Amino acid sequence: MAKKRKVKVNLTRRDFLTLAGTAAGSIIAAQALTVGPLSPFSRLKQAQLEGDEKTGHANGAHHWGMVIDLDKCIGCEYCLRACSAVNDVNTDKPWNIVVEEKTSAGHTFFFSRPCLHCQDAPCAEVCPVRATYVRDDGIVVMDYERCIGCRYCQVACPYDARKFNWEERTDVNPYIPTWGIAEVERRPRGVIEKCTFCQHRIDAGLLGGLVPGVDPEATPACVVACPVGARVFGDLKDPDSPVSKVIANNATLRLREELGTEPSVYYIPPKEGL
Amino acid sequence: MASTTFFRRLPGISPGFLSWLSFIAVCLLIGLASAFEVFRNGLTITNMSDTIPWGLWITIDLSSIALGAGAFTLSAVVYLFGLKNFQPIVRLAVFVGFIGYTSALLTLVMDIGRPDRFWHPWVYWNVHSVLWEITWCITIYLTIMILEFFPVVVEAPFFDRWPWLRKVASTLHKVAPVLALGGVFVSLLHQSSLGATYGIVKSRPIWFKPSMPIMFILSAVAVGPALTMAMAYIIEWLTGKRHVPHDLLRTISRFSGYALLVYAYLKFWDLAAVTYYGRTPAVSKALSLLNQQTPYNFGFWVGEIIIGLVIPVMMFLLPRYNKKPLNLVIGALCAAIGIIFNRWNVTVTGLFVPLSYSPGTQYIVPAGTYTPNLIEFGIAIGIFGYAALMMTLGVKFLPLFSNHHE
16 A cells, blocks of 8 residues: 655755845845835835924834713714714724714714724734734834725724725715815725724824824814814823823723723723713 | 537547537636626625635635645655655646646635735835745645756647757756755645634634644645546546556555544544633634524534534545545545635635623624625636646646656
């Protein structure tokens, strides 16, 4: 039956050297062509990093975060509308959801959820092309130019915060101009999109000397639109920022904390408890 | 018909073969038409949604890669363990593997939202992502298979006119064992990490377990060689030539049978640990919901266990059945169906379970529904047509079994 015979490898030294040389050469070539200093792609990346430097989030000086007070929220959906207008979001798939919820005692409260901007973000970990990543200032952003639309991040997100562009959008946004004007472009077909904490406002605001969370022009649209102050935004690294003070003075929770995703969004539960 | 007379004059084209070719052509046409529609309209014309973003196509990817695992398993047997009498089937195994992997890549290009950016994982690296690692492993392995197979293609008489190709081929042939070992390494890596794709997703309780990669690679190692064995028999029946000794094929089926038993053993403890002893509230809730809303239990017990494990193990190992080639082929096809059931169950049913993240008691993400629609099946048919065409061409024109090696 199974007669054992060794497979002979008839390699001369010359063959071996050729082989080793080819292998080493292709590894170096692959490096140089993709991530090496001579690669055109790496130059693009460099430009992006320099851009990060200018807006001050490459050094990790800030960590942008939010507090949502479930006791104050009245479920008016202003945040949803302002967000959908400013970011020109498809109103069927809002980035920022608002739903009616019940405590275990059966009392109604309103629960809203932007992207939680996890510091250990499952979506950023699984992306095969680093089209989504956690910036040094804590914001989880999307690179729509790089996304290949594999939707793994959508599968991996524990909070359903990601939406896919299944088709070219032709819808008319009913919230424009009543709730704001579009400050960013619509996303093309075939890429994932998500809440950005209005990164365009933060970056531009910092360049103009404004303080995100204090100056409305530099603060996410949902926070500015909230009529009851249920949302507070600011720098979690600055102990004097409004958001740090609220967290210091209230019992807060984060969603699915047991997963260890370290969200940047904190919730103040209703006074009667959940 | 004029065309029939034309083909009759060509040697080697029987009416049966002609109808097989037209069947393949119809499959390919359906596939091309569906692909055109998908590229024109986007993925919105599929039944996938934000709740269930992965569907039939991912199942095809996972299954065809698993079914192509015969290539690296049998290469390992020959080149790593030195069982040289398995050599007559290695070429066929690599060819089946090549078809499996290219089918997966074709489906993947359909599935991603931006097919024009398919090359991004090669340029923009995220070394933390299992999907990035899988993309690289599959690329490398496909290259290895092409290099391994290049000498075989060049053997065809057509290439007599370019003698330098033969020189390249003979160098490549010399390094074949080294290539094969490299292939075994990257295969072990990506066949497991395809399971890890699900196993690491902590947001979904029924996926999140360390057994996922192990189950994926074990099932692939068990079923891949069985499929190669079945292909060898089928080719023998169709061409009337015995290329691979039957006792070798029976040895492969016995190997598959034992591998399936190991897989079944781990599956049993996995099931016991996850759904019985170690059941967490989230997992229990997910499973009971699956059983209420989908034929999950049926798919698991009938598709994965009876068709995918019990029947093949009986056919491969019981002396009463494993003498007849037909039984071995039936066993292999059942095992293949079982793998497809398993990959579907993992992917799609895992996504059926809605996420629950609200601090309150009421709100969970509405459960999605998903049945593949005609376009998605159209692509599946096209992929099948591609695989069938490649297999036919290979059998017709390539020396898949020639034994004058070294």
